[in-house]
Amino acid sequence: MKGMNKGETMLEIKDLHASVEGKEILKGISLKVNPGEVHAIMGPNGSGKSTLSQVLAGNPAYEVLSGEIRYRGEDLLEMEAFERARAGLFLGFQYPVEIPGVTNIYFLKNALNAIRESNGEAPLDAYEFNEYLLRRMDEVGMSHELTRRAVNSGFSGGEKKRNEILQLLVLNPRLAILDETDSGLDIDALKTVAGGVEKFRSSENGVILVTHYQRLLDFIPPDFVHVLIDGKIVLSGDSKLALELESKGYNWVKEEEYAG
Amino acid sequence: MPVDVIDYKKTRAGRLEQSGLPDTKTERWRKFDISAITGGLFQEAHISTLTKRPQDYRLWDQFCDRIDTVNGIPLLSEKRKAELSDRFDFDRNLDRLGEAGDERGSYFYDLNGSSLIDYTVLTVRKGPKGKPLYLPQHIEGAENSIRTNPRLLVILEPGAELELIQSFSSSGGGIVFHNSVTEIVMGADSRIDHLVLQEEGDSAHVFNHLYIKQLTGSRYHGRNLISGGNLSRNEYHIALKEENCEAEVDSLYLGKGERNHNSDITVYHDAPHCTSRTESRAVALDKGQGTFRGYARIARDAQKSDAVQQFKTILLDDTAEINMEPQLEIWADDVKCSHGATAGRLDPQQLFYLQTRGFTEEQARKVLLEAFASRLVDGLGMGEIGSLIREKISLLMEGLYE
Numbered sequence: 001m002k003g004m005n006k007g008e009t010m011l012e013i014k015d016l017h018a019s020v021e022g023k024e025i026l027k028g029i030s031l032k033v034n035p036g037e038v039h040a041i042m043g044p045n046g047s048g049k050s051t052l053s054q055v056l057a058g059n060p061a062y063e064v065l066s067g068e069i070r071y072r073g074e075d076l077l078e079m080e081a082f083e084r085a086r087a088g089l090f091l092g093f094q095y096p097v098e099i100p101g102v103t104n105i106y107f108l109k110n111a112l113n114a115i116r117e118s119n120g121e122a123p124l125d126a127y128e129f130n131e132y133l134l135r136r137m138d139e140v141g142m143s144h145e146l147t148r149r150a151v152n153s154g155f156s157g158g159e160k161k162r163n164e165i166l167q168l169l170v171l172n173p174r175l176a177i178l179d180e181t182d183s184g185l186d187i188d189a190l191k192t193v194a195g196g197v198e199k200f201r202s203s204e205n206g207v208i209l210v211t212h213y214q215r216l217l218d219f220i221p222p223d224f225v226h227v228l229i230d231g232k233i234v235l236s237g238d239s240k241l242a243l244e245l246e247s248k249g250y251n252w253v254k255e256e257e258y259a260g
Numbered sequence: 261m262p263v264d265v266i267d268y269k270k271t272r273a274g275r276l277e278q279s280g281l282p283d284t285k286t287e288r289w290r291k292f293d294i295s296a297i298t299g300g301l302f303q304e305a306h307i308s309t310l311t312k313r314p315q316d317y318r319l320w321d322q323f324c325d326r327i328d329t330v331n332g333i334p335l336l337s338e339k340r341k342a343e344l345s346d347r348f349d350f351d352r353n354l355d356r357l358g359e360a361g362d363e364r365g366s367y368f369y370d371l372n373g374s375s376l377i378d379y380t381v382l383t384v385r386k387g388p389k390g391k392p393l394y395l396p397q398h399i400e401g402a403e404n405s406i407r408t409n410p411r412l413l414v415i416l417e418p419g420a421e422l423e424l425i426q427s428f429s430s431s432g433g434g435i436v437f438h439n440s441v442t443e444i445v446m447g448a449d450s451r452i453d454h455l456v457l458q459e460e461g462d463s464a465h466v467f468n469h470l471y472i473k474q475l476t477g478s479r480y481h482g483r484n485l486i487s488g489g490n491l492s493r494n495e496y497h498i499a500l501k502e503e504n505c506e507a508e509v510d511s512l513y514l515g516k517g518e519r520n521h522n523s524d525i526t527v528y529h530d531a532p533h534c535t536s537r538t539e540s541r542a543v544a545l546d547k548g549q550g551t552f553r554g555y556a557r558i559a560r561d562a563q564k565s566d567a568v569q570q571f572k573t574i575l576l577d578d579t580a581e582i583n584m585e586p587q588l589e590i591w592a593d594d595v596k597c598s599h600g601a602t603a604g605r606l607d608p609q610q611l612f613y614l615q616t617r618g619f620t621e622e623q624a625r626k627v628l629l630e631a632f633a634s635r636l637v638d639g640l641g642m643g644e645i646g647s648l649i650r651e652k653i654s655l656l657m658e659g660l661y662e
Contacts, residue, residue, distance in 0.1 A: 057616050061608065081615035082624075090616075097613035101631025110627075111617035118618070150631075167617065 008073065010035050010175055010206045011056075016067035018055045024065065025051040027231035033175070036203040040217055040242060041210045043228035044250045049210045050094055052228070053179040056208075057091035058084050072174070085111075086118040088174035092164040092181050094210075099151040104163070107151045108133060108170050115171060136169045139199060141192045157184040165196035175206040182216035194219030214246035227253050265376060268357060272373030279367045291551040291583050292522040294491055297437055297465050317396065317427070323644040324394040324425070327380070331400055332408040334380045347390050349383040353415050357381060360413075360443035361471035364497045368467050372409040372441040379411035384420040384450075392423035392642045397440060399430035399464075407437040414443070416450035416478070423642050427457040428466050428489075437465045444470070446478035448502075453481045453641060455649070459488040462518045466492040476502040482509040483636055485649075487656050490518050496525040500534040500562075507536040512636040514656055515548025515580060526555040529562040529595075539570040541635060543660065544580035551583040554599065560591040569599035574606060574632060576660075629657045 011033040018026040025048045033039055043049050055062050056069070058081035069076040071089060079087065099107070113123035124132060137144055140162050152160050161181055168176055178197065182190055197220050201207060209222060217225075217239065225242045227235040227250070235241065235253055245253070281298055282289040320326070325344055328335045341350045357379065361369055380395075397410045416422060430436040438460075444452065458466050466489045472480055484494055498507045513521050527536040540552040554569040571584035586599035606628050614624035633653050640646045 057612075059612050061612075080621075081612060082618055082620050085616050085618040093613065093616075097607075097609050099610050099613070099628070099631065101634055102627055107614075107617070107627075110623075111614075111619065114618040114620075114623070171617065 008035075009033070009070070010037075010072055011076075011208075012068075012070045014068040014070075016052075016055070016069065017065040018051060018062055018067075019065055020051060020054075020062050025231050026055065029067070029228075029231070029233055031226065031233065033206045033208060035174075035206055037224065038201060038207040038209065038220060038222045040222035040225045040239075041208060041228055041233075042212065042214075042225060042242065042245060045212065047228045048231040049212075049228055050179055051231075053091055053094075053177050053208075053210055056084075056177055057081060057089065082114075085171075085173075086115050090168055090171060090173035090176045092168060092176065092178040094180040094183065096152045096155075096160040096164055098153045098155075100153045102151050103148055104151050105130075105133065105147040108147075108167065111167070112170055133170060136166055139169060140165050140196045142166055158186065158189040161185055161193055162189065162196075165193050168200055169196055172200075174204065175208070176200060177208045177210065179210045180212065181209070182211055182213065190216065191219060214242045217242045229254060264355065265357070265379075269374050269376055272370040275365060276367065276370040276374050279365070279370060281367055288524060288553065289522075292491070292493065292520070297491060317394070320394060320645055320648070323648075324392045325390070326394045326396070329380070329395065329397045329410050329412075331398075332376075332410050333378045336380065347385060347387060348393075349385070350381065352381070352383050353413070354381050356415065356445070357411075357413055358443070360445050360473040360499070361441060361469070361497075363499075364471060366469065366495070368439055368495075369441055369469055369471075372411060372439050372469070375407075375409045375439075376411055377409070379413070381413045381415070383415045383417065384422050385417050386419040386421075386450075389421040389423065392425055392645055394425045394427075394645075396427045396429060397438060398428075399436045399438065400432065405435045405437070407439055410438065410440045412440075412442045413445070414452075415445045416447050416452060418447035418449060420447065420450045421452070422450075423453045423455075425455045425457065425642070425645070426468075428460050428464070428468075430460060430464055433463075435463045435465075436460075437467070439467050441469045442471070444472045444480070446472065446474045446480060446505075448476040449478060450475075451479045454483070455640070455642070456482070456484045456494070458484065458486045458492060458494075460490075460492070461488060462490055464489050464492075467495070468493065469495045470497070472496070472498045472507070474498070474500050474502070474505040474507065477504045479506045480508070482507075483640065484509070484511040484513075484523075485636060485653070486511065486513040486519075486521050486523075488519070489521070491520050491522075493522040493524070497528070498526070498536065499528045500530055500536065502531045503533045505531070505534040507534075509538045509540075510636050510638075511538075511540045511552075512633055512653070513540075513542040513544075513550050513552075514633075514660065515542055515544035515550045515582065516546040516660070517548065520549040522550070523552045524555075525553070526557065527567060529556065529558040529565040529567060529592075531559075532561065532563045532565065532592075534562065535566040537568045537570075539572070539635065540584070541571075541632065542573045542582045543576065543629060543632065543657075544573065544582050545576035545660065546579060548580045549582070551585070553585040553587070555587045555589070556597060557589045558592050558595050558597065562592050563594045565592060565595040565597070567595070567597045571599075571601040572632070573601075573603040574629070575603060576605070626657060629660065630654055633657055
């Protein structure tokens, strides 16, 4: 994986069909993400945005019916969730999960060291990790006190989302899929979260922003915008498409689709 | 043993005949069939079987003060008493045996009292807390079925503080029955952190009866780790006799294989402005069984009582069975009482979340089980021994599937 050639496709999804609880949600998705690119996937509620995120991360509750996903030259569907994480794929959750009894610092340290070890890097010791973590926390404007608290337990909505971005910066993956990371944030929190994503953005890293609203894209200008409706990408374009959606609404796309 | 104990034994023997052996027709023993151990109730251990001090937890010796009890006999020489005399008295208050327990009693309490061959009465004076006091109860040389009746009375003088650890063990390969009674009388504003470790083998039955009597402003915190024994039972009777007392009991049961644990915790709110909190947690798999009963009785005068009972169970397969029975009996009108019970599998969302961060499924399970179990030791002091207990829990959770 380390030897991936420059310019090689990072993620390629071909005609993906997937279901949850026996109901087909994704009905033929194709998408290509190259290193350095930021893709926004927009769509109304129930269009399959979160399903796509969960399938990419390997949630066993979702069933892939057909199609193919290549990630950095490998068959992603053959990899378990933890293997995907260790190979540099990161999902920022729409609803981050609370884990009472596990402190944030324990969680982050063990997560990072599991990933480092699988990449053949030495694990960080407690002191090194602490230094590293506090710097990342400052970058996302998180109170240091949250390291001792249980993972997401009793965190406010905004704190949970910041914690996802903190994990992004701490784990430093290659491909970040951020599922509705903007929902429920006030404008200041949104700016901080967007700032974190911009720090992550680089010529080597890919980002998939899953969002309902244009708002986040003001702060993280995407290279590509895709519109997902009823389990299919019905329209793709550049960042101007997001603005058009903002002013005309999703019904406009639906009408276009049916007219076309 | 003082002469008047002979009278005490007679009284308890008299009660024993009246109270009768409980069976599954008795409501509180409905889910706990003890007929396997009631046939003859085992031969009593004799002093002659006593050989030497047990070797378990020798590593702890440097971090605690230790008094072994072997086959019901405390190994407490005059020299040892003198060594511990800065904090403890052993020869006072002997006449107070039964002060916390006699009022409640039970068949097994009376069985203990009527069979006494020796006992420990420990008076704790006010002063620096000192090292934890470790009182292991050991059955030695049991080749056949054998029963012991260890008996302990701890009296905390007003303002006294103690960290107390009890454990049960046996050697010799026979079937053993620890029929233990512990009474704790807490003077005003005294405090005790009381840890009970039950890690006996598959052929051991451990009945641990605890009677706690609390006076004004005293604070009791009991913690139980049950990771052994075949039929085992913890029975707590906590009486909050005066105002502003606090009582807490945390339990963690790891139920698998032959283990069947019965926990029965009763808190008597007899005075106003007292709080009690019990939290019973169980992780069970591979046919492990357990029943957890909590009972809070709020007397008519016990206004502003605050009583909470929590039961939480994780079942790791379909063969394990845990019953949870919270109960409240409230006679006062201005009180805050609540209870809750949850049972289920490990949360698939938590498992998945951890896996998306690089934890394998096995690592994720371990993290979640350890987090669940670690509630038992939240805020536990006890110095170095506290850390050793934390490690122990971590190892137990790791070995759960073995």
